[in-house]
Amino acid sequence: MFIPAIKGQGTEEQQHKWLPLAYKMAIIGCYAQTELGHGSNVQGLETTATFDPTTDEFIMHSPTVTSTKWWPGGLGKASTHALVYARLITDKKDHGIHAFIAPIRSLEDHTPLPNVTVGDIGVKFGNGGYNTMDNGFLRFDHVRIPRENMLMRLATVTKDGKYVRSNKPRQLGYGAMVFVRQGIVIDASIYLSRAVTIAVRYSAVRRQFGNKDEPGELQVIQYRTQQSRLFPLLATAYAYRAVGFWMKSLYADVMKRLNDNDFSTLPEVHACTAGLKSITTSVTADGIEECRKLCGGHGFLCASGLPELYAAYVPACTYEGDNTILLLQVARFLLKTLSQVSKVRPVGTAAYLGNIKQLSTQNCKVSQGHDWLNTSVLLEAFEARSARQAAAVALRLAKGSGSEAEFQENTPELVESARAHCQLILVSKFIEQLQTGTPEGIRKQLEVLCYTYAFSQLIDNAGDFLATGYVTGNQIALAKEELKHMFDKIRPNAVALVDAFDHTDDYLGSALGRYDGDVYTHLYKGAFKESLNDTVVVDGYEEYLKPVLTQNLWAPHSKL
Numbered sequence: 001m002f003i004p005a006i007k008g009q010g011t012e013e014q015q016h017k018w019l020p021l022a023y024k025m026a027i028i029g030c031y032a033q034t035e036l037g038h039g040s041n042v043q044g045l046e047t048t049a050t051f052d053p054t055t056d057e058f059i060m061h062s063p064t065v066t067s068t069k070w071w072p073g074g075l076g077k078a079s080t081h082a083l084v085y086a087r088l089i090t091d092k093k094d095h096g097i098h099a100f101i102a103p104i105r106s107l108e109d110h111t112p113l114p115n116v117t118v119g120d121i122g123v124k125f126g127n128g129g130y131n132t133m134d135n136g137f138l139r140f141d142h143v144r145i146p147r148e149n150m151l152m153r154l155a156t157v158t159k160d161g162k163y164v165r166s167n168k169p170r171q172l173g174y175g176a177m178v179f180v181r182q183g184i185v186i187d188a189s190i191y192l193s194r195a196v197t198i199a200v201r202y203s204a205v206r207r208q209f210g211n212k213d214e215p216g217e218l219q220v221i222q223y224r225t226q227q228s229r230l231f232p233l234l235a236t237a238y239a240y241r242a243v244g245f246w247m248k249s250l251y252a253d254v255m256k257r258l259n260d261n262d263f264s265t266l267p268e269v270h271a272c273t274a275g276l277k278s279i280t281t282s283v284t285a286d287g288i289e290e291c292r293k294l295c296g297g298h299g300f301l302c303a304s305g306l307p308e309l310y311a312a313y314v315p316a317c318t319y320e321g322d323n324t325i326l327l328l329q330v331a332r333f334l335l336k337t338l339s340q341v342s343k344v345r346p347v348g349t350a351a352y353l354g355n356i357k358q359l360s361t362q363n364c365k366v367s368q369g370h371d372w373l374n375t376s377v378l379l380e381a382f383e384a385r386s387a388r389q390a391a392a393v394a395l396r397l398a399k400g401s402g403s404e405a406e407f408q409e410n411t412p413e414l415v416e417s418a419r420a421h422c423q424l425i426l427v428s429k430f431i432e433q434l435q436t437g438t439p440e441g442i443r444k445q446l447e448v449l450c451y452t453y454a455f456s457q458l459i460d461n462a463g464d465f466l467a468t469g470y471v472t473g474n475q476i477a478l479a480k481e482e483l484k485h486m487f488d489k490i491r492p493n494a495v496a497l498v499d500a501f502d503h504t505d506d507y508l509g510s511a512l513g514r515y516d517g518d519v520y521t522h523l524y525k526g527a528f529k530e531s532l533n534d535t536v537v538v539d540g541y542e543e544y545l546k547p548v549l550t551q552n553l554w555a556p557h558s559k560l
Ligand SMILES: Cc1cc2nc3c(=O)[nH]c(=O)nc-3n(C[C@H](O)[C@H](O)[C@H](O)COP(=O)(O)OP(=O)(O)OC[C@H]3O[C@@H](n4cnc5c(N)ncnc54)[C@H](O)[C@@H]3O)c2cc1C
Pocket: 031, 032, 033, 034, 038, 039, 040, 041, 070, 071, 072, 073, 130, 135, 315, 318, 319, 320, 321, 322, 323, 324, 325, 328
């Protein structure tokens, strides 16, 4: 985030100065926005940067405990510089939040610079997990930095202290944001595919119970309940991969438009990427945990690789924007788009809202199971559900007084409508991938995964689909049957479909997810690496266990 933020908010001259230093690691930068008292509400940040025209410097100051920068990754121990978000003050006037590059540690011996207090915030959730990251705290006590260290692409402070806002739109920084969020969505697909690889391979190895028709015990992957929890996650990992790649082209498109001073798609891109970050990280974190449960007791062992994977991944739901806050941003975009729909044609992922009338009146025509096996039919169902949910909450708000309190009252429905919009994007981009000249054999497999993904989304959100009136209970039941047919198609290829992710055993770090399936030998061998087994008789036996065993402490006559 240090580099993308400089690219988005620095002038060309500033980019020239800072980026080469950062690239060659002559400086190490972190992104210091969040404070102890304020995270999501950026406008509430308290750190100040007061301009002093007599020395041509900003005075960086942390006036309260709550203004302490808290969380920035890399700040705790490694960074030499911080990109600090602070309230810009010139001539006693507060101009709101701006970005500054503040040196915080000596480039000679790495000690904190005078009047800078900096350190690590402490141990975080989980065993290992995110603890390799030195998330830090930072306080300034009237620390002076040169005026040129304010990133001035969007606003400038002149030598004599005049504040000049550029006429360039604030959204110029969005390119950097799309870049970061695209990385987050690709990461979601990678993390989920790691968990799914472990759970699918183990489910093929693990046997429990049997039936009288077949000898021996059954592989747990044969059980419908196991399939119905596992295969949708496998399909989801593929869906996120498709969407992550699409976001790469979206980023290229945004950058081209920004260069051409075309800002028309930015609100839509902002909403779409915020929503996709939110949905994919939430589903991936929950999906990793579900894979752990799918591996039964052994999934709870660190040797499964899943507890650490979860601990390392779950903060993605919070960093780069709390997932609920991001969905509320999407909802605000949907409301605005609907309010202007008669005048401004929606673009990109919101284009379907241009057909709101048709989507609100025509209902689903599926009458037999195989009617669902049509990507246009599925797409229309997701479009209609999303458009109707958004329209319903927009109508309710329009009937009210327009107060913030009413908006707050409707936030659960707003979040649901944002989620519906994002699920539509995910389904539609997966469908688009099928149509991009993929070789036939691969396309067939992807098609099965795509239907699996879409049907499972339809069924998991059946309540919403039914409430909009677009589908009937019977149509949902037909989709459920089709989903089971998809499971039958996935089952023979499930292991090959996770092998295709091409994760090495080293990378998975899981005795359960081994490529050779030799799970039990490695679990057993692994136990001998446990440090408790370095001694045959446990340390402390003499002091604690032996007295208990020999002194009859728990006998009935004991006063204890
Ligand atoms: C591992 C990790 C790494 C991080 N790295 C960095 C970093 O490098 N740099 C940096 O600056 N920050 C970093 N952060 C901070 C992170 O960006 C913030 O924690 C995040 O934006 C959430 O803000 P918050 O903590 O203020 O949550 P809060 O906003 O306090 O959220 C608390 C709860 O309140 C809810 N809530 C808040 N406001 C509303 C509202 N208006 N409507 C409805 N619900 C609401 C939220 O949904 C949430 O459930 C990191 C955090 C983590 C966990």
